[in-house]
Amino acid sequence: MWNRCKPTGDSAARTVGSRYALEKLLGYQFKDENLLVKALKHRSYVYAEEGSDRIESNERLEFLGDAVLELLVTDYLFRRFEDKGEGELTQMKSQLVSRKVLARQADRLGIGAFILLSEDEREANGGQRSSILCDTLESLIGAIYLDGGLEAARSCVRRVVLADFHQIVQADANFNFKSRLLEYSQSKGNGHPRYLVYAEHGPDHDKIFSVEVCITGQRMGWGQGRSKKDAQQMAAKDALESLDAL
Numbered sequence: 518m519w520n521r522c523k524p525t526g527d528s529a530a531r532t533v534g535s536r537y538a539l540e541k542l543l544g545y546q547f548k549d550e551n552l553l554v555k556a557l558k559h560r561s562y563v564y565a566e567e568g569s570d571r572i573e574s575n576e577r578l579e580f581l582g583d584a585v586l587e588l589l590v591t592d593y594l595f596r597r598f599e600d601k602g603e604g605e606l607t608q609m610k611s612q613l614v615s616r617k618v619l620a621r622q623a624d625r626l627g628i629g630a631f632i633l634l635s636e637d638e639r640e641a642n643g644g645q646r647s648s649i650l651c652d653t654l655e656s657l658i659g660a661i662y663l664d665g666g667l668e669a670a671r672s673c674v675r676r677v678v679l680a681d682f683h684q685i686v687q688a689d690a691n692f693n694f695k696s697r698l699l700e701y702s703q704s705k706g707n708g709h710p711r712y713l714v715y716a717e718h719g720p721d722h723d724k725i726f727s728v729e730v731c732i733t734g735q736r737m738g739w740g741q742g743r744s745k746k747d748a749q750q751m752a753a754k755d756a757l758e759s760l761d762a763l
Contacts, residue, residue, distance in 0.1 A: 542626045543657060544676045547664050552578075556660035557633045559649060565635035575656035582659030585667075589674045590614055603718075604725040604743045608751055611740070613678060616758050618685055620647035622677055623654040648761065694753035698730070701762045707733050710756070712749045728752045 536553065540546050547553045560574040567573065590613050594606050601609075612618065623629070629644035632653050643649050654677070662670040695710075702710050716727035728748035729739045738759055740751025 539628070539631050542628070543661070543673055545661050545665065545669055545673050547660070549664050552660040552664050553657075554633075556656040557631055557653065559632055559634050559638065559643070559653070561635035561638040561643070562633040565637070566633075575653065578656035578659035578663075579652045580659070581662065582655035582657065585662045585670050586614055586655060586658050586674060586678070589667075589671050590678065592671075593675070593679060602723060602725070602743070604741050604747070607741045608747065609682075611751060611755070612685055613682055615754070616647065616651045616761075619654050619678070620650040623650035626677065628653055628657070694750050694757060697762075698753040698756055701757065701760065702732050710737070710753070712752060714745060714748070730756050732756070 536547075536550065539553070555573075556575050556578050558573065558575050560571050560576065563569040563571070563573045587610070590610050591606070594601075594609055594613075598606065598609075624645065629650055632644050632649060634643045634649075658670055658673060661673050698710050702708065711731045712728055713731065714726055714728050718725045718727075723743075725741055725743065726745050726748040727739065727741050728745065728751075729736050730749070730752040731737060738752045738754070738756030740748050740753070740755055742748035742751055
């Protein structure tokens with residue numbers, strides 16, 4: 518199996534197509550190799566190479582890994598920032614578990630070199646595609662959780678996702694997501710996004726606003742913040758991620 522993982526690109530030059538190299542990157546050694554293999558199987562591979570159906574791909578592990586990642590990042594932020602309220606913690610969490618950030622962290626590690634893809638998908642540079650990188654990282658977290666438990670998954674998340682969280686949060690704080698969403702929407706001929714406050718929580722001096730953003734009448738994203746402006750920024754960011762426009 519491991520010989521099928523053909524390293525490609527600059528990031529792959531730092532890796533060897535073997536189980537042990539990948540485990541070293543993740544900081545975790547699997548007891549059940551089958552879990553690791555399944556976490557790397559993109560649906561294109563199971564269709565083309567194995568003749569199997571979608572259930573044999575890494576999508577179920579991705580579903581689990583997404584939930585485990587959300588829990589561990591939330592727990593990390595809750596314990597580390599005792600002085601921050603729900604809105605700020607929610608904003609930081611959404612930044613850290615965004616598809617853009619997860620794909621970047623996966624690419625930094627060179628995980629794309631190990632993903633099992635069909636020949637056509639690999640020739641199309643699928644191993645460097647943000648959506649595939651993000652999904653594979655989540656599936657690996659799910660596999661580690663099943664193989665070694667919550668603490669093993671926590672160690673991996675801290676090593677892979679949270680290592681540079683200050684830089685991630687700061688970079689997002691200086692980016693105008695509303696402006697970017699407006700540019701994107703207008704470039705598609707869809708006019709201005711509309712923002713709607715649909716919930717407010719907390720006392721007047723410490724409110725949390727929940728906002729949704731719609732384009733051509735369709736809800737595209739939502740966000741929370743201590744001010745309407747912050748909540749709109751997070752809703753715009755969520756919309757950009759759903760549109761794969763970041």
